[in-house]
Amino acid sequence: MARARIYKPSKNAMQSGQARTKMWVLEFEPAVAREIEPLMGWTSSPDTNAQVQLQFESKEAAVAYAERRGIEYQVVETKPVRRLLKAYADNFKADRLDQWTH
Template sequence: MIARIFRPSKTAMQSGRARAQEWVLEFAPASARTPDPLMGWTLTDDTSAQVRLSFETRDDAVAYAQKHGLAFQVTEPKAPRRILKAYADNFSADRKQPWTH
């Protein structure tokens, strides 16, 4: 069983970054999920996939995994691509498309 250590991305539903600053350790599923023949729900025998631990820093998460003898994989977060825009650009003279109302 391998543990993934990563920093989750910002949710698309809100503009805040509340839970995007912490590092998360979660376990990769050991077996594939199978559908229940009666209800159609997905079943799994692996309960460790439900465990999700949060840490303040990457080093804390790595230290926890090493202390408990867990094989882990660290995924570094990608830097967000910022597009700088200004309201005045809507009215600039060298605008690609003419401004119409």
Template sequence: MAARIYQIPKNAMQSGKAKVDTWMLEFEQSEARKPDPLMGWTGSGDTQAQVQIKFPDKDAAKAYAEKHGITARVYATPPKSLKLQAYADNFR
């Protein structure tokens, strides 16, 4: 069972930094998705791909994965860079 651990990104409609410190453990899909012959919706029999577990920090997520024998890859959060720009720069 493989999983990935990552930090939840900020929502595009969100200007603040609330709930950005939360880490997520998600299981990777073990089988390919295929279209349903009747309705045409895509799906698979893998129910583990629907499981998402939230943790307060990266170490807690790693400890949970080690305790339950889950091979997990940790994805680092990209560095945040601010582009400081004045409103007057729009008219140059």
């Protein structure tokens, strides 16, 4: 039986915006370990579900899809990210709390 993970992806270190972080993703866990092809050294797997990544508007839609298809799933909740929005000009404010270092 296929097992899947449902999660909301986080932004990577190279991303400044919130693109590709709003959709929920259903991703299958590999059923078979990868093998190393002896001639070229490439890794391969006969499991094609490991290549599938489905996107959904909401967590409920992803869970409903998995239940309809009889897919065993695990929902991974992420903590909301707290961001302190500052402008570049805040570095030069007169009422700045910390010391200017240079």
